[in-house]
Amino acid sequence: QAVVTQEPSLTVSPGGTVTLTCGSSTGAVTSGHYPYWFQQKPGQAPMTLIYDTSNKHSWTPARFSGSLLGGKAALTLSGAQPEDEAEYYCLLTYNAARVFGGGTQLTVL
Amino acid sequence: QVQLVQSGAEVKKPGASVKVSCKASGYTFTSYYMHWVRQAPGQGLEWMGVINPSGGSTNSAQKFQGRVTMTRDTSTTTVYMELSSLRSKDTAVYYCARGPDILTLTTDFDFWGQGTLVTVSS
Numbered sequence: 001q002a003v004v005t006q007e008p009s010l011t012v013s014p015g016g017t018v019t020l021t022c023g024s025s026t027g028a029v030t031s032g033h034y035p036y037w038f039q040q041k042p043g044q045a046p047m048t049l050i051y052d053t054s055n056k057h058s059w060t061p062a063r064f065s066g067s068l069l070g071g072k073a074a075l076t077l078s079g080a081q082p083e084d085e086a087e088y089y090c091l092l093t094y095n096a097a098r099v100f101g102g103g104t105q106l107t108v109l
Numbered sequence: 110q111v112q113l114v115q116s117g118a119e120v121k122k123p124g125a126s127v128k129v130s131c132k133a134s135g136y137t138f139t140s141y142y143m144h145w146v147r148q149a150p151g152q153g154l155e156w157m158g159v160i161n162p163s164g165g166s167t168n169s170a171q172k173f174q175g176r177v178t179m180t181r182d183t184s185t186t187t188v189y190m191e192l193s194s195l196r197s198k199d200t201a202v203y204y205c206a207r208g209p210d211i212l213t214l215t216t217d218f219d220f221w222g223q224g225t226l227v228t229v230s231s
Contacts, residue, residue, distance in 0.1 A: 045221040
């Protein structure tokens, strides 16, 4: 089974910009992996922020955006807010099977 | 509005099985796949598998093949996930999450259940 890698932790200043990445052990991440990004706060179910690389749900704050960057999927947060402190997970699809990354703990400090 | 309501917490002994339910409402049950995802305490998310509520076909992660059974009851719009031969490492919160539209394959993971804590302990 493929392994999906994320930065274990990142810190961003309030109002700052940070990029989280999502890599694949099988090679470059492409749109064919249909990258998803989820936000999870303690004690809550995950919430989808980004689907299919860069698409946003109606509830996704405009400051979040998704892209492909250097062979990885990327989630960029521009203008971080205190409420953005959370765990972020990416998900890739491999022939109908899904694999989550290990998650990135984002601290806004 | 779309709602996924899961069954309550369970405590099981090693070697037993557990069956978690997820009742869907607010949409056409047979038009969307349903995923199962679990999260051990303090750990990350782990995809377990997906069921097509229309025909009942399933696809599970290699790790769980032979140990997980996903079923559905269209009369009650409920999907079930049964995990057998439980061990302490199976202690986790188990989530159902709505999968993609069966025809268009869009809108995956857009709604989640509240989670069901399964504790495996002797």
